[in-house]
Amino acid sequence: MKNKVLILGGGIAGLSTGVYLQKQGIPSAIYEKNPVLGGECVSWRREGYVIDNCIHWLTGSKKGDTLNAVWRDVGAIDDSTAFINEPYFYRLRFKDVTLSFWCDREKARKEFLACAPEDSQEINAFFDAVKRAECVQVPTEKSLAKMGFIEYMKTGMSMRAMLPVLKAYSHISIAQLAAKFKNPHMQQMIRGYFNDDYQALILITSCAFYTSGTAALPIGGSQGVIERMKAKYLSLGGEVHLARPAASINLEKNRAVSVRLSSGEVVACPAVVAACDPEVTFGTLLSSKFREHQLAKMRSHQKEDYLVASCVGITYGIEGSEDYGFEPGSVSFPCEPFQVGTKPFDLLDVRLYDADPTLYPQDKRVVRVIILQGSADYAYWEQLYSHQEAYQKEKQRIAEAVLSRIETQYPLARGHLKCIDAYTPVTFNRYCGAYQGSYMAFFQRYRGKTRNPKNTVRHLPNVFLASQWLSSTGGGLPMAVTSGKFAADEVAHYLKKSH
Ligand SMILES: Cc1cc2nc3c(=O)[nH]c(=O)nc-3n(C[C@H](O)[C@H](O)[C@H](O)COP(=O)(O)OP(=O)(O)OC[C@H]3O[C@@H](n4cnc5c(N)ncnc54)[C@H](O)[C@@H]3O)c2cc1C
Structure with missing residues (x-):
C-alpha cells in the first residue's frame, strides 16, 4: 500500500487502532493534536508532583478476562506489569x-x-x-x-x-x-x-x-499505560506525529482521499480512522450531515435520556512525609455545603495518590478532589472562561473551600496541603475536544434508551470511528480500547474488499 491509513487522535482508542492495524500488516500513522499521546488518559507534573488525570481502575486487570487479553494485545500490560489492588x-x-x-x-x-x-x-x-x-x-x-x-x-x-x-x-x-x-x-x-x-x-x-478482582491499578498509572502502548505501536512499525491537529478530512466522490492538517499540509490516505471525540469528527473534520445515526439520536435525545460526565478537579500536593490520617483510595464525607458550577455540594470525594512508588515518592504524595459536573455546569464554565479573571478567581475560591473542608475532616493535614492544579469541564474540552467536557462519554439515564452506535460513517465507506463514545452506557477505557480493535477490523475488511 502506497499511503498509510491515517488515525486522527492518539488517545487510547487511536493507539489501540494503530496497534491492531499494524498487527494485521496495515501501515498506519497517528496524527495527534497535543504534544503528547494519551488524550484523557494522561498525567502531568506540577511543582515536582505527578497529577494522574485518569486511571482510578483498569477494568480487565484480571488475567483470563476477555478485556485482559485486549490490554495485553495493545501492550498496555504484560506478565511483568505489577498492579495495585x-x-x-x-x-x-x-x-x-x-x-x-x-x-x-x-x-x-x-x-x-x-x-x-x-x-x-x-x-x-x-x-x-x-x-x-x-x-x-x-x-x-x-x-x-x-x-x-x-x-x-x-x-x-x-x-x-x-x-x-x-x-x-x-x-x-x-x-x-x-x-x-x-x-x-x-x-x-x-x-x-x-x-x-x-x-x-x-x-x-x-x-x-x-x-x-478485575479493577486494579497498573503500576505507572495512566502514563505507564500510554508509554507501553506507544512502545508497542512503534515496535510494530507505526508512526506517531505529535502536535499535528487534523483540520479536515478531504472527500472526493464520497471517499476520503486525504487529511488536511492545521499546518496546511495535506496527507493522502486509503482510509481514515477518526479516533477523536465525535464532536471533533462531525463538528470540524467532516460535515455534521455525516454524523452516525445513533450518535445523532443520542445528541437529539440528550436532555431526556443521557448525561455527560465531567468534573471540576482540584489537586493538592502533600508537603512532608508524615501520616496525616488520609486513607487509601476514594473516601467521601459529608461537609458544609458549597457551590460548584450550578449546584451546591455537601459531600466531598477525596482520593489519596500514594500507593505507586514510581509516581508518588513519600514526600510527593497527592490528594485530589473530583466534583461531578453536567451539561448545565458546562454552559456555566464555558461562559465564565470567556472572562479569564473571573474564571481563575472562581477556581481559586473552590480550591480554598475544598481545602478548608479537607482540613476540617483531617485536622492533622492542616497547613500541609497546597493546591497545585485546578481544572474544569472547559479544560477537557480545550485539551481533547471533549463534548461538553465529558471525559466518560454519555451515561444513560435510568429511563434512557440503550444505543449502540456503529463505527462506520454513512455514505463514506473508507472513514471509520474509534472512540469511547460508541456506547450509550458510559464510556471509559474498556470502550475506548475495544473500539480501536473493532475499527482496525473494519479497515482491514474494507481494504481487502476494495483491492
Ligand atoms: C478524571 C478522569 C478519570 C477517569 N478515570 C477512569 C477510570 O478510572 N477508568 C476508566 O476506564 N476510564 C476513566 N476515565 C475515562 C478515560 O480517560 C477515557 O474513557 C478514555 O481515555 C477515552 O479515550 P478515547 O481515545 O476514546 O478519547 P480521548 O482520550 O479523548 O482521545 C481523543 C484524542 O484525539 C485528539 N484530538 C482531538 N482533536 C483532534 C484533531 N483535530 N486532530 C488530531 N487529534 C485530535 C485528542 O487530543 C485526544 O488525544 C477517566 C477520565 C478522566 C478525565
Whole structure:
C-alpha cells in the first residue's frame, strides 16, 4: 500500500487502532493534536508532583478476562506489569459510622448489615446482584452494533446470571435505589459516587468489577499505560506525529482521499480512522450531515435520556512525609455545603495518590478532589472562561473551600496541603475536544434508551470511528480500547474488499 491509513487522535482508542492495524500488516500513522499521546488518559507534573488525570481502575486487570487479553494485545500490560489492588471501591465516612464497598463482597455485606439491620432485605438483594454481575465480560470480538441477532443472544446467554439484575436495577436511578433503604447512611452510601440520575445498574457493575478482582491499578498509572502502548505501536512499525491537529478530512466522490492538517499540509490516505471525540469528527473534520445515526439520536435525545460526565478537579500536593490520617483510595464525607458550577455540594470525594512508588515518592504524595459536573455546569464554565479573571478567581475560591473542608475532616493535614492544579469541564474540552467536557462519554439515564452506535460513517465507506463514545452506557477505557480493535477490523475488511 502506497499511503498509510491515517488515525486522527492518539488517545487510547487511536493507539489501540494503530496497534491492531499494524498487527494485521496495515501501515498506519497517528496524527495527534497535543504534544503528547494519551488524550484523557494522561498525567502531568506540577511543582515536582505527578497529577494522574485518569486511571482510578483498569477494568480487565484480571488475567483470563476477555478485556485482559485486549490490554495485553495493545501492550498496555504484560506478565511483568505489577498492579495495585485498592481495598475498596469507595468508602463513606460519617461522624460515627464508616461504610466501604470492600473488594471482599461478603465483608462489605456484613459491614452494611451491621450498620443497617432494618435494610437487610435490600442489602442482601444488592450484594446478591453484585455477585451475579461478577460474570460480566466486555465484548471484545465484535461490537454490539455489529452483532447479528444470534451473536447478540449468545453474548446475552453467556451472561445469563445477569438477567434478574438487569430487571431489578436497569430501570431505576441511583436516587431511586437509595430511597429503597431506610437507613440514612445507606442512602448516602448508594448516592456517594455516581450522579443521582444514572441507572442503578452502573453501581452494581462497578462494585462487581472490584469484587471480581478485575479493577486494579497498573503500576505507572495512566502514563505507564500510554508509554507501553506507544512502545508497542512503534515496535510494530507505526508512526506517531505529535502536535499535528487534523483540520479536515478531504472527500472526493464520497471517499476520503486525504487529511488536511492545521499546518496546511495535506496527507493522502486509503482510509481514515477518526479516533477523536465525535464532536471533533462531525463538528470540524467532516460535515455534521455525516454524523452516525445513533450518535445523532443520542445528541437529539440528550436532555431526556443521557448525561455527560465531567468534573471540576482540584489537586493538592502533600508537603512532608508524615501520616496525616488520609486513607487509601476514594473516601467521601459529608461537609458544609458549597457551590460548584450550578449546584451546591455537601459531600466531598477525596482520593489519596500514594500507593505507586514510581509516581508518588513519600514526600510527593497527592490528594485530589473530583466534583461531578453536567451539561448545565458546562454552559456555566464555558461562559465564565470567556472572562479569564473571573474564571481563575472562581477556581481559586473552590480550591480554598475544598481545602478548608479537607482540613476540617483531617485536622492533622492542616497547613500541609497546597493546591497545585485546578481544572474544569472547559479544560477537557480545550485539551481533547471533549463534548461538553465529558471525559466518560454519555451515561444513560435510568429511563434512557440503550444505543449502540456503529463505527462506520454513512455514505463514506473508507472513514471509520474509534472512540469511547460508541456506547450509550458510559464510556471509559474498556470502550475506548475495544473500539480501536473493532475499527482496525473494519479497515482491514474494507481494504481487502476494495483491492
Ligand atoms: C478524571 C478522569 C478519570 C477517569 N478515570 C477512569 C477510570 O478510572 N477508568 C476508566 O476506564 N476510564 C476513566 N476515565 C475515562 C478515560 O480517560 C477515557 O474513557 C478514555 O481515555 C477515552 O479515550 P478515547 O481515545 O476514546 O478519547 P480521548 O482520550 O479523548 O482521545 C481523543 C484524542 O484525539 C485528539 N484530538 C482531538 N482533536 C483532534 C484533531 N483535530 N486532530 C488530531 N487529534 C485530535 C485528542 O487530543 C485526544 O488525544 C477517566 C477520565 C478522566 C478525565
